Amino acid sequence: MVIFIDYIAQGFKEAINLLISFDKEIYEIIFLSLFVSTSATIIASLIFIPLGIHLGIKDFRGKRVLSRILYTLMSTPSVVVGLLVAILLSRRGPFGYLDLMYTPKAMIIAQTLLVSPLILGLTYSLSKNRGKEIQKIGITLGASKLDIIILVTRELKIDLIVNIVTAFSRAISEVGAVMIVGGNIKNKTRVITTAISMMNSMGEYPMAIALGLVLLIISFGINSLIYSYSGED
Amino acid sequence: MEITISALKKYYGDKKILDIDGLSIEKGKITGLIGPNGSGKTTLLRIISGLDMDYAGTIKYDGSLLDEGIYKKMTLVTQKPYFFKRKVYENIEHPLKVRKVNKAVRKKKVEEIMYRFEIQDLRNKKGHLLSGGESQKVSLARALIFEPELLLLDEPTSNIDPVSIKIMEREILNFNRETKGTVLIVTHNIEQAERLCHKIIPLDGGKVVE
Ligand SMILES: Nc1ncnc2c1ncn2[C@@H]1O[C@H](COP(=O)(O)OP(=O)(O)O)[C@@H](O)[C@H]1O
Ligand SMILES: [Mg+2]
Numbered sequence: 382m383v384i385f386i387d388y389i390a391q392g393f394k395e396a397i398n399l400l401i402s403f404d405k406e407i408y409e410i411i412f413l414s415l416f417v418s419t420s421a422t423i424i425a426s427l428i429f430i431p432l433g434i435h436l437g438i439k440d441f442r443g444k445r446v447l448s449r450i451l452y453t454l455m456s457t458p459s460v461v462v463g464l465l466v467a468i469l470l471s472r473r474g475p476f477g478y479l480d481l482m483y484t485p486k487a488m489i490i491a492q493t494l495l496v497s498p499l500i501l502g503l504t505y506s507l508s509k510n511r512g513k514e515i516q517k518i519g520i521t522l523g524a525s526k527l528d529i530i531i532l533v534t535r536e537l538k539i540d541l542i543v544n545i546v547t548a549f550s551r552a553i554s555e556v557g558a559v560m561i562v563g564g565n566i567k568n569k570t571r572v573i574t575t576a577i578s579m580m581n582s583m584g585e586y587p588m589a590i591a592l593g594l595v596l597l598i599i600s601f602g603i604n605s606l607i608y609s610y611s612g613e614d
Numbered sequence: 615m616e617i618t619i620s621a622l623k624k625y626y627g628d629k630k631i632l633d634i635d636g637l638s639i640e641k642g643k644i645t646g647l648i649g650p651n652g653s654g655k656t657t658l659l660r661i662i663s664g665l666d667m668d669y670a671g672t673i674k675y676d677g678s679l680l681d682e683g684i685y686k687k688m689t690l691v692t693q694k695p696y697f698f699k700r701k702v703y704e705n706i707e708h709p710l711k712v713r714k715v716n717k718a719v720r721k722k723k724v725e726e727i728m729y730r731f732e733i734q735d736l737r738n739k740k741g742h743l744l745s746g747g748e749s750q751k752v753s754l755a756r757a758l759i760f761e762p763e764l765l766l767l768d769e770p771t772s773n774i775d776p777v778s779i780k781i782m783e784r785e786i787l788n789f790n791r792e793t794k795g796t797v798l799i800v801t802h803n804i805e806q807a808e809r810l811c812h813k814i815i816p817l818d819g820g821k822v823v824e
Contacts, residue, residue: 517665518696522709523686523760536698 388586395587396594406568407588411595414572417485417559418552421492425500426545433504434533438512451505454498463561466491470562483564488572491558496548503544508533511540539611546603553599616640617662617764617796622671624657624820631657632669632820641676641763644790644797646807649817655800656693658817659766662798663690675764688764693772695753697741702733702752705741709760723759730788731755731781747774754782758789765789767799771806783810 399407436447468474470482470490481487512533519529534541556574563570565579573592580589617639624632632654639645647655660666662673664685675684689709697705703724710720728734731751736744744752754770767786771779787810789795801807807814816823 514696515698517692518698520665520685521663521690521692522712522756523689524712528712532698 389590392586392590396591399587399591400595407591407595409568410571410573410576410592413485413570414553414574415599417488417572418492418549420489421496421552422500422545422549424489424493425497425548429497429501430504430534430541430545431530433501434508434512434530437505437508438516438529438533444509448502448506448509451498451502455502457495457498458557459495459555460557460561462495463491463558466494466558467561482562483566483570485563485570487562488559488570491562492552492555495555495558496552499548499551500544503547504541507537507540507544511537543607543611546607549603550600554596616676618674619662620672622661622669622673624654624661624666624669630820632661634658634671634820634822637815637822639796639798640813641796642790642794643812644786644799644810646811646814647798647800647817648802648804648807648814649823653817654820655817656768659690659768659798659800662764663688663766665690687762688766689757689760689762690766691753691757691768691770693768695749697744697749697752699740699742702736702739702741702744703728705752706756706759709756713760715760727755727759730785747778750774751778751782754785758785761789761793762795764796764798767797769800769802772802779806786810 466487467482469476470479470487471477472482481490515533515536516529519532524532554574556578559565559570559572560575560578563572563575565571565575571579573596577589577592577596580586580592619634619637619639621636622632622634623630647658649655657666661669662680664680673680678684698708706727707720707724710723715723728737731754733748733751733755736748736752739748741749741752750770750772751774754767757765765786770786771782774782783806786797786799790797797810799807799810
């Protein structure tokens with residue numbers, strides 16, 4: 382037991398050393414993680430927040446069915462999304478000619494698909510509950526359809542930001558999709574989660590712990606940021 | 615020049631809420647709508663303003679059916695107004711902004727209307743934090759700022775102090791006099807109806823009482 386704790390402590394020390402010595406490999410991995418997950422979150426948000434608001438405040442048949450479908454899609458396992466994208470992008474797949482497999486672009490596509498239902502579903506249920514009232518006042522004051530979507534976005538800003546961060550957290554912490562379509566290639570498609578899982582299986586604990594720490598710091602960081610921000614409201 | 619309603623029927627489920635054979639509201643005049651709770655007054659205003667489009671019958675405005683262009687010329691002040699989570703100033707400014715009025719003109723108009731309603735001291739307060747009485751005044755100011763052709767008021771002065779009521783009545787009368795705007799006001803206060811209205815329409819059980 383004592384040896385084990387010693388071992389962990391040693392790993393920790395080396396992890397800190399790696400981080401403060403600005404080890405190039407580790408920072409490339411962190412940067413790629415942030416880049417891929419941020420890109421995916423931004424793309425999904427730009428498309429699916431306006432769409433979610435539009436569907437949320439619109440009256441149409443089958444609203445309840447849509448909710449159920451979205452909730453199901455929201456919990457799609459990341460490996461399934463990864464597999465789907467891999468099939469589409471593989472040499473013989475319909476988009477094979479784009480030659481995107483095992484590139485950061487493929488990883489962005491996969492994570493965008495992964496978080497899109499989340500963004501759409503969360504935005505949809507938020508504006509279904511709270512957007513109606515805003516739409517109502519928008520109509521009576523003469524706002525156009527576009528004005529109303531902007532209005533709802535602005536009024537529900539804090540909640541939307543929380544949703545975006547939730548999506549980002551899901552993206553940056555998932556391993557299945559980026560592993561399948563990225564392949565964890567050194568200096569090319571290796572991100573925090575795929576690196577941790579590899580280092581772990583190779584017994585390279587300091588690097589794994591260092592990256593795990595960074596992931597924790599990122600999560601805690603954005604979460605506390607949200608809380609301080611939503612407190613202002 | 616008028617708003618004509620014919621064969622209007624509105625149901626919630628099986629329950630008939632409104633059943634109006636014919637009714638016209640004269641333009642440029644203030645018309646009062648009175649009647650007991652549940653008689654369908656709010657429902658009628660919601661239908662005219664375009665918030666509720668699920669009804670049978672026709673409503674014409676100067677001879678044409680209601681459409682987006684017409685909805686944009688009218689506004690409804692609801693019983694419980696909603697405010698944006700922004701300053702009172704910005705809430706009042708909003709209708710001018712969506713109508714692309716330039717900033718200098720917007721400022722002048724907002725300042726003027728805040729002065730008339732005696733709400734300058736609320737300028738920087740967040741809209742969603744206003745008290746009941748304050749919100750009624752701000753809500754009317756926000757409605758009048760763009761000089762609508764048709765102003766629909768749903769019990770605009772319930773639960774507010776006499777001084778504020780006086781201000782609001784004065785501004786409703788001013789609006790009607792100066793811009794020739796049409797007003798349809800729901801009120802429970804008969805004296806108020808007599809002070810303000812050129813004509814009073816009693817509603818009961820969804821029907822116009824003859
Ligand atoms: N969304 C709704 N669903 C079902 N019934 C409603 C709804 N809104 C109003 N009603 C009913 O319609 C009737 C008329 O309501 P309303 O127009 O608000 O009356 P008033 O404003 O004259 O007090 C009432 O019986 C009310 O219960
Ligand atoms: Mg009512």
